[in-house]
Amino acid sequence: MNPGISRRSLGVPASPIRGLIPFAERALKAGKKVHFLNIGQPDVPTPEGYFEAVRSFREPVLAYGGSHGNPMLVQSLQRVYREELGVALAPENILVTAGGSEALWFTVMVLCDPGDELIVPEPFYANYAAICAGAGVRIVPVTTRTEDGYHLPVSDPARAVESKITPRTRGILLSHPGNPTGTVFTRQEVKLLGSIASRFGLFLVADEVYRDFTYDGRPFTSFASLEEAKEHVVVIDSVSKRYSACGARIGFIVSRSEAVMEQAMKFAQSRGCTPTLEQIGAAALYDTPSSFLEGVRREYQVRRDTLCHALETIPGVTLRKPEGAFYLSARIPVEDAHAFAVWMMEEFDLDGETVLFAPLEGFYATPGLGRNEIRLCYALEKAKLERAAQIIRAGLQEYGNRKGGLA
Ligand SMILES: Cc1ncc(COP(=O)(O)O)c(C=O)c1O
Numbered sequence: 393m394n395p396g397i398s399r400r401s402l403g404v405p406a407s408p409i410r411g412l413i414p415f416a417e418r419a420l421k422a423g424k425k426v427h428f429l430n431i432g433q434p435d436v437p438t439p440e441g442y443f444e445a446v447r448s449f450r451e452p453v454l455a456y457g458g459s460h461g462n463p464m465l466v467q468s469l470q471r472v473y474r475e476e477l478g479v480a481l482a483p484e485n486i487l488v489t490a491g492g493s494e495a496l497w498f499t500v501m502v503l504c505d506p507g508d509e510l511i512v513p514e515p516f517y518a519n520y521a522a523i524c525a526g527a528g529v530r531i532v533p534v535t536t537r538t539e540d541g542y543h544l545p546v547s548d549p550a551r552a553v554e555s556k557i558t559p560r561t562r563g564i565l566l567s568h569p570g571n572p573t574g575t576v577f578t579r580q581e582v583k584l585l586g587s588i589a590s591r592f593g594l595f596l597v598a599d600e601v602y603r604d605f606t607y608d609g610r611p612f613t614s615f616a617s618l619e620e621a622k623e624h625v626v627v628i629d630s631v632s633k634r635y636s637a638c639g640a641r642i643g644f645i646v647s648r649s650e651a652v653m654e655q656a657m658k659f660a661q662s663r664g665c666t667p668t669l670e671q672i673g674a675a676a677l678y679d680t681p682s683s684f685l686e687g688v689r690r691e692y693q694v695r696r697d698t699l700c701h702a703l704e705t706i707p708g709v710t711l712r713k714p715e716g717a718f719y720l721s722a723r724i725p726v727e728d729a730h731a732f733a734v735w736m737m738e739e740f741d742l743d744g745e746t747v748l749f750a751p752l753e754g755f756y757a758t759p760g761l762g763r764n765e766i767r768l769c770y771a772l773e774k775a776k777l778e779r780a781a782q783i784i785r786a787g788l789q790e791y792g793n794r795k796g797g798l799a
Contacts, residue, residue, distance in 0.1 A: 400528065401526075404522050404526050405518075405522055407519065408518050408730075408751055410430075411754075412748055412751075418737065419737040419738070424744055424745065427745065427783065429749050429768045429769050430767075431750075432638075432769050434688075434718065434771035436691070438637045441673075442635070442676055442677050445672050445675070445676035446670075455668065457665040459657065460487060460657065460660065461487060461488025461666065462668070462671035462672065465675040465678075467675075468674075468675050468679070469481070469644060469678070472678055484650070485646060487653060489642075489645060492632065492643035492644075494663075494666075496597075497527075499626050499656065500524060503595050504563075508528075508560050509530045509532045509560045509561045509562065510531055510532065510597075511557070512565045513544065514533035514535055514756045515542070515721060515756050515765075515767075516531075516566070517571045517755070518755050520565060529562075532561070533758050536575070538711070538723060541712045542721070549584060553588055563589070563594045563596060564585060564596050564597070568600055568615065569606060569714075570716070571717055572752065572755050573717075574696075574717045574718075575715055578613075582613045582615060586615065586620060586624070586625070590624060595624055595649075598626070600615070601634075604633075604634050604685050605633070607692070607693040607696060607714075607715060616646060623649045624649070626649065626652055629646055630644070635677045640673060642671060695773075699780075699781060702782070703720070703722055706784065706785045709724055718771040719768065720768050721767050722766055722768070723765050725764075727763065729763060730763075733749060733750075735787075735791060740791070742782065745783055746783060747783045747784055747787070749767065751766055752766055768780070
């Protein structure tokens with residue numbers, strides 16, 4: 393008799409971001425060129441300082457580090473929060489994790505018991521669904537709409553959130569700027585959420601891994617700067633997107649709640665530490681001149697404009713120009729974006745090329761929403777984005793012809 397797998401594990405949804413990879417692999421095997429716009433992997437070179445720091449490592453033993461993280465790296469993050477966000481942090485307010493992903497896992501495990509609830513604006517980063525399912529936590533969505541630029545419902549944002557609070561609510565979880573929407577919460581929205589968290593005794597988990605990418609001069613207000621709610625806020629941070637260093641797997645929990653940090657430390661101890669060399673490299677990343685980030689931000693803005701412009705002219709495609717991050721959510725004229733994505737891999741190519749994107753259904757908790765929406769990542773060269781949009785246009789046209797008209 394085979395041993396059974398846990399119900400918890402069986403209840404974790406597969407990633408809608410990586411789930412289509414096997415189809416893409418088959419398309420590659422069949423000789424197609426696949427443009428991967430499904431995943432947030434920038435093509436910007438990682439700053440050289442990372443590799444230099446790793447190469448200059450001279451210790452004879454690659455030893456364990458402390459569970460809390462490399463002190464140099466922690467100091468670097470303290471400096472960044474002080475200089476860029478005006479937030480004074482003690483070393484105890486920072487925990488180094490294996491990417492923002494581990495920071496999210498630890499945070500959800502620390503804040504919630506099985507059966508507890510987190511309020512999450514949807515569409516949301518799809519891995520929140522996997523982490524919450526793994527932790528037995530129910531996501532209670534606040535639906536945001538393309539028409540509002542995926543901001544909190546404008547008519548009554550406070551009510552939209554407060555009406556979702558139940559005795560099981562532990563907190564509000566959001567990404568800011570948003571993945572998959574690119575939405576950057578306004579200062580008023582940040583303050584409003586801070587005041588809701590304080591008044592109702594909730595945590596506010598702000599995933600700010602895209603903090604450095606806001607466009608058109610749009611200001612960014614970090615939840616970390618909410619002095620009045622400082623005990624309620626947990627910020628998720630990472631080097632992955634900021635420094636185009638996704639493979640370093642270095643992230644952080646940042647919180648001025650002593651209780652949260654104390655409990656998170658137990659999870660950190662249970663996994664030993666994050667990799668020694670990667671922490672040394674990551675500390676060096678924070679010495680990268682600010683011109684790097686300014687250049688990348690300018691470049692991403694051009695890429696965003698390129699992709700938006702190319703997609704807007706496709707009949708039946710609706711989108712709002714994203715305000716930050718490097719994703720774009722769009723409504724497309726099909727009934728089932730997942731089926732269309734599979735068809736793009738299996739049956740379609742434009743002169744031997746096709747495009748992989750992420751269907752948006754898995755980014756919603758409300759059943760049925762997002763079926764005709766997709767997410768595209770635009771952290772790729774302009775020419776590739778233009779070509780990808782051309783392929784999507786041709787794909788939609790042929791799909792419509794085959795299915796007897798688009799939705
Ligand atoms: C919103 C958001 N949070 C967290 C992460 C995880 O980042 P990492 O684990 O690479 O730091 C990602 C990755 O795409 C993301 O989009």
